[in-house]
Amino acid sequence: MRQLEIELKLSVLPEAIKRIREKIICFRYTHFSLHKLSNIYFETVDHQLRRWDMGLRIRGCDGRYEMTIKTAGKVIGGLHQRPEYNVEINKPELNLLAFPREISPKNTNVAHLQSQLTTLFYTDFSREKWIVTYQGSEIEIVLDQGSIYAGARKKPIMEIELELKKGTLIELLAFAKEFVNIEGLRLANKSKAERGYSLVQHSDYIDTKYFLPHCNWHTMPIEQGLNQLLAYWQHYEECWLDNQPQAKQNLSHLLVLIQAFLVHYSHSIPHFVQASPLKKIMALLATADIQPQQLCYSADWLRCKLAFTQWLTALTLS
Template structure:
């Protein structure tokens, strides 16, 4: 079975979790009690699946197992749209022949690929779910809490995911904007698999300093907005990593975004013009505000969602 998964991921600080739960509970919903999930991720020693932008896992829950592969898709500043294929299996053992042959690059020896696969890392977490009716859509809200493990290394999992089950992408974004009234949420562009790969990658690499400007006048606006989202993520990561002059670079980037909006003042939606970019620049200049305080702030999340909503309106087709 296959479908296109469309979701937003919101990493959560501890002080935001109960507030999100309460917000969700005020809406029409069906609640599922927490269950324990274990996921095992696979790849070759050469990271062949990673090179193909694929992610392969086996998920176990209550003695039942499911094999899933996610193929290349789109990620726009945290809004994920990726085809995925799910197969029920009797035991936690791989069988790549159960997937459609057309998902593999031409010439792939599936039998050889399977023999080359090995376990890279695992995730273990409790999952709580709500199926919410919001505006004209059904949205599944998931809260995951646990850890990613690779040998002795671990990373925490504490995130909400908003997945469109039926309806419109715009409703997912509007629901996220409702949650954005809560401080302590961070729009994440990284899947659990991507974070797992980072855990097994050497930490010695130095983050490159992000650009603060680019030439947007000679390219389509969709391409410019996508580039802007990428730079936004890079500036966040650079500052959160504590790199030198990251605060100043982020401030310069926001000044560039303001200039970008002046250039597109007649085509940018009103909700983008309403974003408090000048106040955000003042917040960055305040040494009392840390990178985490800023990146997990309500105002910054609202700003990011506004730009994603603008870009998604130009890019995505609505779900059926």
């Protein structure tokens, strides 16, 4: 019932899909037929589950249903790690008592909590899936295309997820780097649930912990400082893509801080980070007419972020 989900999420532009498929078939793989998936996400009026950093959904596929709850996890660079619990059910009705009692915060009245839950938003999308053998690992690739709906509002879903089913994080990241020459891919930090919440709130969720210019990375252990810088990077990238004021300026300032970080730790930088095109994307970001989608979905941008994510993963695992 319980499993640790370890995956990389990549937002995709439509023109990249053909090249993604061409890349996948270069490896030993098993292909699964296309499925239509519906997902209903639940929440209380006061967003209690979100405050607990939990997400609850019922997924339907081919007349079968599964209830899933995801609990607090972590993001290392662009790598998502989050415990989840799955229960097969006969019909799309909640039964929180089917989950292990220990996943709820202490003294939670589970029956009362269930009575407070209502449908918050839902998703409909098609899913194409491959299982790829890469080096000693088994990696599941899913391509999702569809929409998130909240009342009369909706957002598109166009993404791939690379999930580690068996093997090592290092090989998962190495496999992701096989895609870096494809234009139109971007490391994505927000799950479908997070995007659904932002749709309900009529704006993207802004977390005040991400307001620069203060980032005291030089007072932290190297992995903690790098993790904070990458979190800022992802946040301001999302803000720029959403055309929020000052986002481009903040992102430019952030990349200058990352360059200073590399100078400070010049004797500890792995070769693949040294070879990353950080200076190139900094120069492009400084041009007046550069558009967020043009840069953030470029191969150089992805190559650079994956290099830093690989470095952070190596530091975290060491």
